[in-house]
Every structure is written in C-alpha cells, then in structure tokens.
Amino acid sequence: MPRVGVIGGGQLARMMVPEALELGIEIRVLAETVDSPAAIAATAVGDYRDEATVLAFARDVDVVTFDHEHVPQSVLRALEAAGVAVHPGPDALLYAQDKIMMRRRLQELGLPVPDWALISDAAALDAFLAEHGGVGVVKTARGGYDGKGVRVVRSAAEVDDWFAAMAAGDGPELLVEELVSFRRELAQLVARRPSGEVQAWPVVETIQKDGVCSEVLAPAPGSAGRIADVAEQIALDVAEGLGVTGVLAVELFETDDDRILVNELAMRPHNSGHWTQDGSTTSQFEQHLRAVLDLPLGATGTLADWSVMVNVLGGPTDGSALVDHYPAMLAQHPTAKMHAYGKSPRPGRKLGHVNVAGDDLDQIVYEARAAAAFFTTL
Amino acid sequence: MPRVGVIGGGQLARMMVPEALELGIEIRVLAETVDSPAAIAATAVGDYRDEATVLAFARDVDVVTFDHEHVPQSVLRALEAAGVAVHPGPDALLYAQDKIMMRRRLQELGLPVPDWALISDAAALDAFLAEHGGVGVVKTARGGYDGKGVRVVRSAAEVDDWFAAMAAGDGPELLVEELVSFRRELAQLVARRPSGEVQAWPVVETIQKDGVCSEVLAPAPGSAGRIADVAEQIALDVAEGLGVTGVLAVELFETDDDRILVNELAMRPHNSGHWTQDGSTTSQFEQHLRAVLDLPLGATGTLADWSVMVNVLGGPTDGSALVDHYPAMLAQHPTAKMHAYGKSPRPGRKLGHVNVAGDDLDQIVYEARAAAAFFTTL
Numbered sequence: 001m002p003r004v005g006v007i008g009g010g011q012l013a014r015m016m017v018p019e020a021l022e023l024g025i026e027i028r029v030l031a032e033t034v035d036s037p038a039a040i041a042a043t044a045v046g047d048y049r050d051e052a053t054v055l056a057f058a059r060d061v062d063v064v065t066f067d068h069e070h071v072p073q074s075v076l077r078a079l080e081a082a083g084v085a086v087h088p089g090p091d092a093l094l095y096a097q098d099k100i101m102m103r104r105r106l107q108e109l110g111l112p113v114p115d116w117a118l119i120s121d122a123a124a125l126d127a128f129l130a131e132h133g134g135v136g137v138v139k140t141a142r143g144g145y146d147g148k149g150v151r152v153v154r155s156a157a158e159v160d161d162w163f164a165a166m167a168a169g170d171g172p173e174l175l176v177e178e179l180v181s182f183r184r185e186l187a188q189l190v191a192r193r194p195s196g197e198v199q200a201w202p203v204v205e206t207i208q209k210d211g212v213c214s215e216v217l218a219p220a221p222g223s224a225g226r227i228a229d230v231a232e233q234i235a236l237d238v239a240e241g242l243g244v245t246g247v248l249a250v251e252l253f254e255t256d257d258d259r260i261l262v263n264e265l266a267m268r269p270h271n272s273g274h275w276t277q278d279g280s281t282t283s284q285f286e287q288h289l290r291a292v293l294d295l296p297l298g299a300t301g302t303l304a305d306w307s308v309m310v311n312v313l314g315g316p317t318d319g320s321a322l323v324d325h326y327p328a329m330l331a332q333h334p335t336a337k338m339h340a341y342g343k344s345p346r347p348g349r350k351l352g353h354v355n356v357a358g359d360d361l362d363q364i365v366y367e368a369r370a371a372a373a374f375f376t377t378l
Numbered sequence: 379m380p381r382v383g384v385i386g387g388g389q390l391a392r393m394m395v396p397e398a399l400e401l402g403i404e405i406r407v408l409a410e411t412v413d414s415p416a417a418i419a420a421t422a423v424g425d426y427r428d429e430a431t432v433l434a435f436a437r438d439v440d441v442v443t444f445d446h447e448h449v450p451q452s453v454l455r456a457l458e459a460a461g462v463a464v465h466p467g468p469d470a471l472l473y474a475q476d477k478i479m480m481r482r483r484l485q486e487l488g489l490p491v492p493d494w495a496l497i498s499d500a501a502a503l504d505a506f507l508a509e510h511g512g513v514g515v516v517k518t519a520r521g522g523y524d525g526k527g528v529r530v531v532r533s534a535a536e537v538d539d540w541f542a543a544m545a546a547g548d549g550p551e552l553l554v555e556e557l558v559s560f561r562r563e564l565a566q567l568v569a570r571r572p573s574g575e576v577q578a579w580p581v582v583e584t585i586q587k588d589g590v591c592s593e594v595l596a597p598a599p600g601s602a603g604r605i606a607d608v609a610e611q612i613a614l615d616v617a618e619g620l621g622v623t624g625v626l627a628v629e630l631f632e633t634d635d636d637r638i639l640v641n642e643l644a645m646r647p648h649n650s651g652h653w654t655q656d657g658s659t660t661s662q663f664e665q666h667l668r669a670v671l672d673l674p675l676g677a678t679g680t681l682a683d684w685s686v687m688v689n690v691l692g693g694p695t696d697g698s699a700l701v702d703h704y705p706a707m708l709a710q711h712p713t714a715k716m717h718a719y720g721k722s723p724r725p726g727r728k729l730g731h732v733n734v735a736g737d738d739l740d741q742i743v744y745e746a747r748a749a750a751a752f753f754t755t756l
Contacts, residue, residue: 001699001701001720002701014399015400017395017396017399017418018395018396018397018400019396021392021393021395021396021720022393022396022715022718023716024700024701024716024718024719024720024730025701040399040418040419041418277400281712281713281715282712290708295704295705296704296705296708296709297708297712298708298713299713301713303681303682303735304681322402323379323380323402323403326673326674327673327674330668330673330675330676331674334660334674334675334676334677335659335676335679337400337659338400338401338402339400339402340400340401340402341402342379342399342402352402357681
C-alpha cells in the first residue's frame with residue numbers, strides 16, 4: 001500500500017484521511033500536538049522545523065506532502081537529499097513561502113499581478129504610496145496567513161514596527177502592493193501530477209471577513225466564459241511555470257476594470273476548495289493524494305448546479321461544544337453537510353465548515369449560512 | 379465529543395470512520411485483528427463473543443453499534459445491564475440473528491414473506507418439498523451470510539449433514555422456504571432513530587453472483603411508483619415493528635407475479651447501500667452514525683439520476699495489489715470512485731467497490747463494471 005506522509009496535523013491533513021481510507025492509501029501525519037485535528041492518522045508528534053524529526057518521520061513513507069507551507073527550505077532540501085519524494089517540492093514551495101519571490105516569478109512568467117515593490121525602508125514605501133493614490137498594502141514576505149502579515153497603510157509610520165524588526169534582522173522582508181479596487185475575489189484550484197497531467201475545478205467566488213475566508217460560491221456566479229477561461233489559464237500557467245505538484249490554489253482579484261490579477265498562492269488543499277467534498281466528483285483532498293502519488297487525476301465535474309461553503313468561525317461562547325448544537329442544526333437543515341475539525345472554540349478560529357449543493361443558489365446560500373450560524377461567533 | 383463504539387473492524391466499520399471524522403464524532407472500534415480494515419480507529423482488539431472484552435471496550439463510549447450481527451445476545455444483554463446504549467438493541471438484533479424468529483415476527487406483522495416452515499427432521503422437509511413443487515431453500519437459522527448457510531434442495535438428503543449437526547446439538551435450527559420465482563432482487567434501506575424519525579433511500583436493484591452481491595443499480599430501474607412505494611413501506615414497517623435503530627437493509631424479491639417479498643434483513647450499513655457514498659446527499663455510513671446517536675437524519679435525495687456500485691471481488695491472482703492497477707484504472711475511468719477495504723486478495727473476497735453516478739444508466743454501468751474489472755477475479 002502506498003504511504004503518504006503529511007507534515008502538519010491541521011484540518012487539511014484531517015480531511016485527507018477519509019479520502020486516503022477510501023482509496024486504500026496509507027496516510028501518516030507528523031502532527032504538532034497529540035490532540036491535533038488529524039490525530040487519528042498521526043504517527044509522530046514533533047516540530048516540523050527540526051530536520052531530524054522530519055527525516056525520521058519521512059523514512060517510511062513513499063511521498064511527503066503538507067498541511068501548510070511553513071516547513072523551512074533547509075528541511076525540504078534535506079528530505080530531497082535523503083531521497084524522499086517531496087510534493088510540492090522545495091523549488092515550488094519557495095514561491096508559496098516568500099511573497100517577494102512569488103511576485104518576481106509571476107512577473108517573469110507574464111502573469112497579471114498588482115503593481116508592487118520591494119521596500120527596504122520608509123522612504124521607498126512613501127514613494128510607492130505617492131505613486132498609488134496615497135494608499136498601499138504592505139505585506140511581510142514570509143509568515144503571513146489568514147490576514148496576518150498584511151496591513152493597508154496610508155503612511156510608512158503604520159508599519160514602523162515591521163521596518164524596525166527588519167532592520168534589527170529579526171523580521172521578514174517587506175513588500176508593498178497597490179490597493180486593488182476589486183469587484184470580488186475569486187479562487188482557482190487546479191491539481192498537477194509530477195508527470196504533468198493537470199485538472200481544474202470551476203473558478204469560485206470567495207468572500208472574506210476580517211481577512212479570513214468566510215464563504216465560497218461555486219462556480220463564481222456569472223463566471224462562465226471569459227472569467228472562467230482566464231482564471232483557469234492563469235492557474236494552469238502558475239502550476240506549470242512554478243512546477244507545482246498536488247493541489248494549487250490561486251487567489252485572484254476580479255478588478256473593477258475587468259482584469260483578473262493574482263493575489264496569493266497556496267500549494268495544498270485550500271479553504272476555497274472545501275466545497276468539492278460535497279459538490280464535485282473528485283474532492284480536492286482526494287485529488288491532492290492522487291496528484292502527489294502521481295496517480296491519474298479524477299474528474300472535476302460538479303454534482304449540482306451550485307455549491308456553497310460557509311466556514312464555522314469561532315464557535316459557541318457559552319462553553320458548549322459544536323456537537324451540542326447538532327440536534328437543532330441538523331433538524332432544520334437536512335441537506336447541510338457538516339465538516340468539523342475537532343478543535344475547541346476560540347474567537348475567529350476555523351472550527352469547521354458547512355457545504356450545501358443544489359440547483360437554487362439563493363436557497364443553498366440561505367441553508368449554508370443558516371446552518372453555520374448555529375455555531376459561528378466572530 | 380460524542381463517542382461511538384463499533385463492534386467489529388470490517389469494511390463497514392472502516393467506512394464509518396470518514397463520516398465520523400467529518401461530523402466531528404469520535405469513533406472507536408473493537409477489531410478482531412490488528413490489521414483489520416478499520417484498524418485506524420481500533421482502540422481494542424479482541425473477541426466480540428467475550429463479555430468482559432466487550433464491556434471493557436464499551437466503558438468509554440456513548441453508544442455501541444456494530445459492523446456485523448454476530449455479537450451474542452448474552453453479551454448484548456450484559457451491555458444493556460451495564461447501562462450502555464446499544465443500537466440496534468438486542469430485541470431488534472435478535473431478528474437479524476435468527477431467521478426463524480425473523481420469519482415468525484414478520485408474519486405476525488402481516489408483512490409479505492415467502493412460504494416457510496421450521497423443519498426439525500427430514501420428514502418435515504420432505505413434506506414441505508412435496509407441497510412446493512419438489513424444491514425448497516433450506517437455511518440455517520443462525521450463522522449464514524453471503525450465501526453461506528443456504529442450500530437449494532430437491533430432497534432432504536441434501537442437508538443430511540445439517541440435520542445431523544442439529545440432532546447432535548452442535549448445529550443451528552433449520553427452516554425451509556419456497557424457492558421464489560423472482561424477476562429480480564431489490565433492497566430497501568432506511569434509517570431509524572431511537573426517538574422514531576425514519577428516512578428512506580430509493581429502492582435499489584441488487585445483482586448477486588454465487589450468492590454474493592455483485593452489483594447495485596440505484597434506483598431500481600422502473601421502480602418509480604408502485605414498487606418504490608411498496609418497498610419503502612415494507613422497510614418502514616419492519617423498522618418500526620422490530621424497533622430497529624440505525625440503518626436497516628431489507629432484501630426483497632420482486633416475484634414473477636409482481637409481489638414484493640421480504641428475503642433477508644440486515645441491521646447495519648449494507649452492501650446494497652454503498653452507492654450512497656457517492657450518489658446520495660447522505661451516505662448510509664453517516665446516516666447510521668446520526669441514527670445511533672439519535673441525531674436528526676440527513677436528506678436522502680440522489681446526486682444524479684443513476685448510481686451504480688460494482689463490487690471488487692477476489693482481486694489480482696498474480697500477487698499484485700489493488701493499488702498496482704490504479705494507474706491503468708484511474709486513467710481510463712476518471713469518474714469512477716474507488717473504495718478499497720485494505721484487505722489482501724483472496725478468491726471471492728470483497729476487497730472494495732467502485733461507484734459511478736451519472737445521468738446515463740448504460741454508460742455508468744459500463745464505467746463501473748470496466749473499472750472494477752481491473753481488480754476482480756471470481
């Protein structure tokens with residue numbers, strides 16, 4: 001039986017487990033803690049930054065893949081040097097780990113990105129702001145996720161702390177991007193095998209609250225035709241150009257002036273693809289396993305006209321658990337598919353999501369939001 | 379987090395694990411062996427006939443349910459006496475364990491069953507055969523499954539060994555049934571909560587080879603209307619009348635003279651319901667967990683006009699593993715959903731199944747058969 005080793009025991013690793021079981025693939029997880037979401041498949045608990053820990057974990061698996069992009073390049077290179085198959089590989093992951101590298105490479109590939117600049121000091125930032133209407137989005141090159149490491153600023157003083165940390169040598173490099181005036185955000189997921197086969201799901205609309213994904217509509221309403229074609233081609237070009245293996249999520253802006261620009265990349269299953277669990281012939285978690293094992297990819301057709309995913313964020317604040325609210329929620333929403341991550345409630349934390357698929361978009365949006373509202377506190 | 383304990387570590391327990399993970403329910407399995415199909419969730423390995431083993435396993439779970447119907451009544455009663463919730467309970471399971479009890483009870487309930495008789499000796503059998511065209515189906519009251527414990531006979535001599543075992547006190551009681559002249563076999567699955575809610579999936583057609591389920595077509599072609607209504611009502615009456623909790627499968631004959639007769643019962647997820655994993659809003663495994671936890675049941679609508687399940691029986695005879703054939707199979711059948719049980723090949727053994735859903739029955743029957751044929755040797 002082929003063995004996939006997943007570094008990181010979060011909800012993405014957790015949701016690979018059902019697909020591995022059904023495919024008859026053995027899955028092993030290197031988890032951060034003993035009570036991680038993917039604990040059922042954890043064969044090791046340890047620090048993914050520690051080379052010896054990761055090498056020991058990887059010794060008995062056929063391929064290593066990831067729940068997150070935070071494994072250091074030095075550890076990834078050590079894995080490859082030890083003969084371990086790593087998907088996505090370090091050369092690709094570099095672009096998901098470092099936003100400056102990513103922006104440079106996408107520009108080289110001729111892909112559409114917001115205006116941006118490396119900023120080594122406040123003067124460089126002020127110059128960029130002056131050229132872009134007095135506003136910009138400053139990002140740390142490394143370490144950001146779910147809105148962290150991102151600030152919309154109107155003066156360099158608003159990121160004084162980041163400049164200071166960088167100057168002191170204990171903070172990441174910084175870049176600034178134009179504040180894109182966008183109509184909505186989209187995400188395009190594709191999967192790519194080491195031997196080259198690619199498959200794309202339909203482009204989706206993602207709705208963020210406070211920088212965190214809140215809802216996904218699949219496909220993105222009104223996207224059939226130009227938007228779907230452009231988004232898919234961008235993601236395929238990124239996958240090919242960066243040599244991504246496994247699932248690639250490309251977060252996109254649909255601008256007010258009808259351009260599609262690349263915002264961020266993730267090289268793993270992604271929140272914007274959770275709808276595929278109940279809305280596509282092949283879920284992103286199954287596809288990721290197939291891709292990293294270099295198995296033929298599955299069909300990405302939809303099971304209904306529309307799918308909606310709503311995140312369960314925060315959870316009850318009265319000390320109750322998610323499951324305490326199941327009797328009421330499940331009784332009212334028999335078509336809602338609950339996906340819980342086995343985490344305890346905490347404000348803003350992603351605890352799970354609800355998927356609903358159907359032929360009436362308004363109806364399923366209502367169902368998914370109403371179902372998730374049983375658990376969600378922001 | 380609610381904890382479900384499953385007695386038995388076969389493929390049915392295995393396929394409850396993904397649903398438990400997504401629902402955020404803890405699942406624990408008492409497995410027969412360390413390498414059972416449900417090993418990933420096994421918290422104990424032991425003999426389900428041993429009261430102390432089962433009681434120890436059940437101590438830390440909220441409800442006990444089953445991968446099979448073979449747990450002795452004495453053990454089930456001891457669980458209840460110890461205050462453990464058991465679903466389905468011993469009073470219901472009795473009818474899935476003993477075909478004589480089942481036939482008597484269904485007759486009391488006025489449900490349609492084949493002609494049958496208890497046979498304590500060869501003379502009684504000969505008398506029954508004489509009244510039924512010289513042929514009958516002799517069954518052991520206990521211990522039969524997948525065609526075992528069932529013989530079509532034309533003379534009492536053909537079950538001499540069973541009579542001898544019964545007379546010696548080490549064989550089960552025997553019954554004989556008319557050999558029903560049927561057009562096809564059907565199965566009706568329903569789920570019932572302890573508090574009474576019931577949900578039914580569409581009736582399906584099941585195709586047996588050598589007494590083992592080989593294919594399932596969902597819904598049964600041409601069943602809309604009378605057949606669907608009658609089958610569903612029979613299963614609901616059985617569930618209610620026998621007090622079944624969890625999933626109930628009622629195997630049915632559609633006779634040449636247009637009657638629907640009850641053949642067998644199973645009180646657990648069933649081979650005839652595997653199509654629900656990829657063809658229904660709620661799979662039988664999720665529904666079983668919801669039912670035994672007395673949670674509201676999920677919607678049982680279909681995701682496509684048709685679903686087809688084909689069992690993977692036997693497996694490769696050349697020493698190769700199922701996964702060795704994935705590259706060829708998955709490349710040719712991107713819409714086929716593989717479900718592997720983690721078992722090693724053996725002639726006739728159920729190793730997995732393939733589901734395909736779609737709108738063209740002929741096409742998906744072809745896809746599912748062709749996909750399963752990569753692995754199947756009978």
